[in-house]
Amino acid sequence: MADPTMITFVSHTNEPGGGELALRRYLDATQVPVRLVTLEGGGVWEGARFEVVTTSGLPDLRQELRASSLIIANSMRAAFLVALLAPRRAHLVYWVRDGLIDSAMSRVALTLTKQVTARRMSRYLANSEWTKRTVLEALGVRPNQVDVVQSMCGVAQADLRHLPREVPQSDAPLRLLYLGRLSPWKAPDVAVHALAALGELGVDASLTVAGSSLFGEEEYAKALATLVATEPNASLVGHVNDVRKLLDSHDVLVHCSTVPEPFGQVVVQGLAAGLPVVATAAGGPCEILRSPPIDLLYQPGNADSLASMVVKVVRNYAEVATWALARAHYFTDEVAVAHTDTTLRNLQATGEAEQSRSPN
Numbered sequence: 001m002a003d004p005t006m007i008t009f010v011s012h013t014n015e016p017g018g019g020e021l022a023l024r025r026y027l028d029a030t031q032v033p034v035r036l037v038t039l040e041g042g043g044v045w046e047g048a049r050f051e052v053v054t055t056s057g058l059p060d061l062r063q064e065l066r067a068s069s070l071i072i073a074n075s076m077r078a079a080f081l082v083a084l085l086a087p088r089r090a091h092l093v094y095w096v097r098d099g100l101i102d103s104a105m106s107r108v109a110l111t112l113t114k115q116v117t118a119r120r121m122s123r124y125l126a127n128s129e130w131t132k133r134t135v136l137e138a139l140g141v142r143p144n145q146v147d148v149v150q151s152m153c154g155v156a157q158a159d160l161r162h163l164p165r166e167v168p169q170s171d172a173p174l175r176l177l178y179l180g181r182l183s184p185w186k187a188p189d190v191a192v193h194a195l196a197a198l199g200e201l202g203v204d205a206s207l208t209v210a211g212s213s214l215f216g217e218e219e220y221a222k223a224l225a226t227l228v229a230t231e232p233n234a235s236l237v238g239h240v241n242d243v244r245k246l247l248d249s250h251d252v253l254v255h256c257s258t259v260p261e262p263f264g265q266v267v268v269q270g271l272a273a274g275l276p277v278v279a280t281a282a283g284g285p286c287e288i289l290r291s292p293p294i295d296l297l298y299q300p301g302n303a304d305s306l307a308s309m310v311v312k313v314v315r316n317y318a319e320v321a322t323w324a325l326a327r328a329h330y331f332t333d334e335v336a337v338a339h340t341d342t343t344l345r346n347l348q349a350t351g352e353a354e355q356s357r358s359p360n
Contacts, residue, residue, distance in 0.1 A: 039055055224236070253267075279296060
């Protein structure tokens with residue numbers, strides 16, 4: 001049985017998606033007493049330095065939640081299950097990692113969140129101001145019920161590049177990198193199509209597409225591989241463990257999501273490596289790439305717009321690369337964990353105060 005003073009986190013999966021990776025990093029780093037209850041052990045939770053409880057089914061999950069006074073659900077599915085199974089006295093929080101919009105989830109899922117989950121949640125955490133706005137609009141909660149805490153991206157202060165990058169040589173191809181899931185809405189195909197547009201603008205460029213498919217997106221990955229095979233300057237390298245080495249061997253990071261990215265961990269990773277990052281003008285990247293020396297945002301899904309923005313970056317490379325390193329300091333793991341710890345301690349105190357006022 002859990003210590004009632006310990007914060008219980010709930011996850012429905014062990015897949016290494018962005019939300020799960022961010023939670024794993026936080027739980028490994030926090031000084032707050034925490035434990036994780038998950039429906040799937042192993043995977044992203046393997047080798048954790050915090051307590052991990054793997055449940056065998058919903059009755060087991062209900063039992064594990066009985067002694068918890070503060071429960072934080074790390075996904076929409078986990079929040080739905082917690083809303084159904086957690087004891088009435090528990091203080092429930094939904095850590096919203098995806099925008100609550102029709103284009104990001106099914107209508108059924110959004111309806112269940114409104115009609116079931118929201119009726120039980122006391123507070124919400126959002127990974128960006130954009131995500132917070134979708135929570136306010138979709139669920140009609142008060143602004144003070146939603147705290148914004150940025151995701152941990154695996155970038156420590158010590159990991160930040162010390163010196164700005166040198167301007168790419170004009171006699172060598174510009175090395176573009178896409179890093180992320182191979183997913184229709186992540187849209188790395190846009191970057192592949194942008195190579196031809198760059199050629200027409202007089203820029204010789206190559207593209208590396210790094211990542212793998214998850215959550216039933218294999219058909220898109222196959223179609224992407226077919227597309228890459230038709231473009232001699234593009235290569236598909238799959239999952240890469242040494243992300244920093246990959247970033248260091250390229251000149252510009254391209255972000256291509258056609259649906260608003262809730263936060264944008266890979267954008268932060270690119271900045272930390274001193275890379276100029278070109279991203280779609282929607283969601284969290286708009287907040288991360290705030291006040292650059294030139295605009296770094298382009299129209300989602302538009303390969304010509306992406307190509308034009310890359311050309312602008314090349315013309316202002318030294319200035320953008322210097323800004324990237326300075327901006328990365330605001331998104332280090334040290335900043336994220338300190339802010340999240342403070343937020344969770346405040347939530348814990350709020351929950352205890354509410355429980356003390358409630359009749360037994």
